Amino acid sequence: MAIxxxxxRHEALGLDEDDLLRMYRHMLLARRVDERMWxxxxxxxxxxxxxxxxxxxxxxxxxxxLRPGYDYVYPYYRDAGIVITLGMTARDQLLSLLARAxxxxxxxxxxxxxxxxxxxxxxxASAPIGVQYPQAVGSAMAFKxxxxxxxxxxxxxxxxxxxxxxxxxxxxxxxxxxxxxxLIQNNVYAISVPxxxxxxxxxxxxxxxxxxxxxxxxxxxxxxVYKVAKEAFERARRGExxxxxxxxxxxxxxxxxxxxxxxxxxxxxxxxxxxxxxILRFKQYLHGAGVLDDAKEREIEEEIRAEVDxxxxxxENAPYADPESAMRYxxxxxx
Numbered sequence: 001m002a003i004x005x006x007x008x009r010h011e012a013l014g015l016d017e018d019d020l021l022r023m024y025r026h027m028l029l030a031r032r033v034d035e036r037m038w039x040x041x042x043x044x045x046x047x048x049x050x051x052x053x054x055x056x057x058x059x060x061x062x063x064x065x066l067r068p069g070y071d072y073v074y075p076y077y078r079d080a081g082i083v084i085t086l087g088m089t090a091r092d093q094l095l096s097l098l099a100r101a102x103x104x105x106x107x108x109x110x111x112x113x114x115x116x117x118x119x120x121x122x123x124x125a126s127a128p129i130g131v132q133y134p135q136a137v138g139s140a141m142a143f144k145x146x147x148x149x150x151x152x153x154x155x156x157x158x159x160x161x162x163x164x165x166x167x168x169x170x171x172x173x174x175x176x177x178x179x180x181x182x183l184i185q186n187n188v189y190a191i192s193v194p195x196x197x198x199x200x201x202x203x204x205x206x207x208x209x210x211x212x213x214x215x216x217x218x219x220x221x222x223x224x225v226y227k228v229a230k231e232a233f234e235r236a237r238r239g240e241x242x243x244x245x246x247x248x249x250x251x252x253x254x255x256x257x258x259x260x261x262x263x264x265x266x267x268x269x270x271x272x273x274x275x276x277x278x279i280l281r282f283k284q285y286l287h288g289a290g291v292l293d294d295a296k297e298r299e300i301e302e303e304i305r306a307e308v309d310x311x312x313x314x315x316e317n318a319p320y321a322d323p324e325s326a327m328r329y330x331x332x333x334x335x
Contacts, residue, residue, distance in 0.1 A: 010289065013227055017291045023064060023085075023222055024286060025300060027056040027279050030081040032308050033090050037097050037112070041257045045316070046097050050113040052080040054220075054252035057278030058185045059155075060085050061225025062245070065233040066153060072121045072139045074132040074154045077113030078185070078251075082155065086120045090308050094315035101321040107328075108321045130156060130163030133182070137169045140178035140242075151236045152180040158246075159190030161203050170244070174210035177241035181232045184244065185219060187251040192264040207244035219247030220278040223285070250276070 010020055034053050040046040052059065059081030066073060068086045075082050080093060092104050099108040105116040105124065116124035123139070125132045136154035143150040160166055161184060173180050190198045207214030213235075217228045225247055232243035250273040254261040261270075286292035 010223060013223065013230065015223075015226070019064075020286060020289070020291050021300075023060050023226075024279075024282055024292070025304070026060045026064075026085045027081060027222065027282065028300065029090060029304050029307070030056050030059070030084050031279055032304050033084075033093050033311075034080060036094070036308050036312055038253075038257065040094075040097065040312070046112075046257075047099075048112055049097070049257040050077045050111075051251070051253040051256070052078045054250045054273065054278065055185050055187060055247075056081040057222035057282065058183070058219035058225050058247035058249050061222040062153060062155075062181075062183050062229040062247075064226055065229050066151075068120050070121065071150050072123060072136070072152045074123050074125065074136040074139075074152065075115050076125060076132065076156045076160070076185075077111075078157070078187075079115065079155055080113075082153075083115045083117070083120075083122055086117070086122060088115070088117060088120070088122070090311035091314055094311045095318060098315050098318070099320065100315060100318040101325075102318050107325070109329075130160040130165040132156065133160075133163075133166050133169035134172070137173045137178055137180055140173065140180035141176060143179055144176065144239075149237045150179065151233050152178075153183060154180060155183045155185065157190065158184055158186040158188075158195055158203060159193070159198055160184070161206070162190075162198060170206070170210045170242075173242040174212050177212075177239070179236035179239070180242045181229065181236060182242065182244045183229070184246045185249055186246055187249050189251060189255070189261075189265065191255045191259065192261075194264075202246075204244060204246040212242045212244070214244040214246065216246045216248065219249030220276050220281060222278060222282050249278070252277070 030052055034051050037046060037049045041049045055078055059079055063082040063085035073082060095103040096105045097112050101108055105114055114124050115122050133154050136152045140152040184203055188195050204214040204216040215228045218224045228245055232245060235243060252274060
């Protein structure tokens with residue numbers, strides 16, 4: 001009975017077994033790349049890591065609705081799961097981490113987490129928190145003015161909803177019924193500041209003030225996120241305007257490699273959330289649905305380990321950018 005019920009759940013969403021395995025692989029690849037980044041940092045080879053661990057379900061579940069190269073995404077610095085789902089690779093992530101010339105995000109000029117791809121319509125963020133939201137609604141306005149059915153996904157953490165940029169973007173999107181989805185990954189902490197000291201009330205309730213729906217979802221359940229995001233994307237494509245999605249999740253690592261989270265949260269809290277690890281949870285679902293068995297699980301793990309190993313070796317041996325190129329893209333160059 002349990003297997004039939006779990007099978008019905010993904011089938012009701014229009015997902016087949018290949019979809020489920022792709023989603024699982026995207027989540028696991030994001031996690032394994034992230035873990036390798038921390039190792040490289042602790043070895044003194046990488047200066048800085050900003051982590052996605054614990055938020056993979058919210059990211060992959062939402063991004064699986066995007067059409068790469070047609071829809072637009074404005075990610076925030078933790079969104080490795082989103083960009084991997086769209087087609088960026090482990091090699092791309094590690095070239096960026098190590099600031100090599102082949103880094104597709106910036107040619108080694110930006111901090112890790114500033115994702116960018118012209119081909120995939122991934123728009124890089126500036127460092128200040130929340131600046132991506134007004135830019136995202138601008139892209140959504142362009143889709144609407146052209147009469148196209150493109151949708152824009154704009155992402156951030158709960159702390160970004162305290163910025164004026166977010167409120168201005170929400171208001172503009174609501175006034176003009178724009179095809180944009182605001183995905184807030186509420187991971188409980190704004191660096192060291194807990195949610196209750198960062199946000200008054202519920203984030204999801206704020207959507208009503210701007211005239212469009214808000215949906216709260218279990219951000220550690222990839223299928224639950226996929227479901228609400230699918231409905232939001234369909235709504236946007238029908239011309240019915242924006243949606244706010246608040247995915248309740250948890251950041252399982254420190255804020256960054258420069259942060260000591262032992263100073264503001266108890267280890268018992270972290271361990272309780274680790275029991276809700278979105279990857280372990282989805283893996284249990286796949287086993288229960290008969291989509292994954294121990295042999296297939298080992299096969300996927302080995303494939304990803306080999307991919308991450310190859311990407312690490314390649315990135316470590318890749319050249320840095322030439323010093324003469326430091327001003328490229330800063331000033332206009334003569335043809």
